[in-house]
Amino acid sequence: MVIPAAGQGKRMKAGINKQLLELGGQPVIVRTLKIFEQDEWCEGIIVVVSEAERERFHELFQAFQLKKVNALVIGGAERQHSVYNGLKVASSELVLIHDGARPFVTMEKIHELVNEANEHGAAVPAVPMKDTVKRVQQGFVKETVERSSLWAVQTPQAFRVSLILTAHERAKQEGYIGTDDASLVERIGQKVKIIEGDYRNIKLTTPDDLLFAEAILLSKGER
Numbered sequence: 001m002v003i004p005a006a007g008q009g010k011r012m013k014a015g016i017n018k019q020l021l022e023l024g025g026q027p028v029i030v031r032t033l034k035i036f037e038q039d040e041w042c043e044g045i046i047v048v049v050s051e052a053e054r055e056r057f058h059e060l061f062q063a064f065q066l067k068k069v070n071a072l073v074i075g076g077a078e079r080q081h082s083v084y085n086g087l088k089v090a091s092s093e094l095v096l097i098h099d100g101a102r103p104f105v106t107m108e109k110i111h112e113l114v115n116e117a118n119e120h121g122a123a124v125p126a127v128p129m130k131d132t133v134k135r136v137q138q139g140f141v142k143e144t145v146e147r148s149s150l151w152a153v154q155t156p157q158a159f160r161v162s163l164i165l166t167a168h169e170r171a172k173q174e175g176y177i178g179t180d181d182a183s184l185v186e187r188i189g190q191k192v193k194i195i196e197g198d199y200r201n202i203k204l205t206t207p208d209d210l211l212f213a214e215a216i217l218l219s220k221g222e223r
């Protein structure tokens with residue numbers, strides 16, 4: 001299990017790492033990790049953090065008595081670099097890669113992904129796009145994109161370790177930077193299985209997402 005948490009959260013504009021923000025009395029990263037701590041499939045968690053924040057995260061994991069975090073690895077400039085640094089120390093056959101900033105993933109989805117990745121080598125959750133999507137150039141619509149085959153992809157993304165490592169190494173050699181890990185597998189010609197994701201599995205990206213997160217907590221009776 002690799003959890004990248006080394007981003008700067010520029011779009012959140014919180015002034016601190018968004019994974020350290022409190023949500024319902026717990027830091028976001030602790031909420032995310034606790035889901036995997038409960039999961040019997042998850043043997044160990046590699047968390048990727050920035051050099052400057054390593055000690056802060058270490059103390060936090062101790063304070064919340066998290067048992068499965070077995071490595072704190074230093075991240076890189078892009079999410080892809082951070083994930084790659086984490087993957088290099090992964091020792092299992094299958095790996096889940098999950099954003100530290102997605103604290104609402106469910107156990108049910110995790111298990112579905114593990115099963116599909118065991119069978120297909122790569123599996124990711126996604127939800128059908130709800131809005132009409134337009135390609136825009138210099139403030140004007142260039143075209144309206146056909147929506148029926150568009151899905152918004154989430155994490156965790158599950159892979160055979162050998163496959164995702166090869167995909168990352170090829171991307172590195174060829175100077176390709178993708179916004180998710182599955183795209184690196186796609187570009188080396190391997191299939192990626194899609195499972196139905198969950199609209200509540202939001203990534204905390206902009207300040208509005210904190211409002212949605214509070215509403216999700218309320219719906220779960222945690223507020």
Ligand SMILES: Nc1ccn([C@@H]2O[C@H](COP(=O)(O)OP(=O)(O)OP(=O)(O)O)[C@@H](O)[C@H]2O)c(=O)n1
Pocket residue numbers: 003004005006007008009010011012048075076077078079080082083099100101102203204205
């Ligand atoms: N160099 C980076 C960039 C991102 N991430 C992590 O990847 C996840 C998804 O990225 P995103 O939401 O884009 O986070 P940030 O890059 O921090 O956001 P922003 O682009 O707004 O700065 C986050 O958990 C983030 O901490 C990371 O580990 N290393």
Ligand SMILES: C[C@](O)(CO)[C@H](O)COP(=O)(O)O
Pocket residue numbers: 079099152153154155179180181203205
């Ligand atoms: C990996 C991801 O969360 C899937 O939706 C997303 O691509 C991360 O992208 P970001 O640009 O780093 O937010």
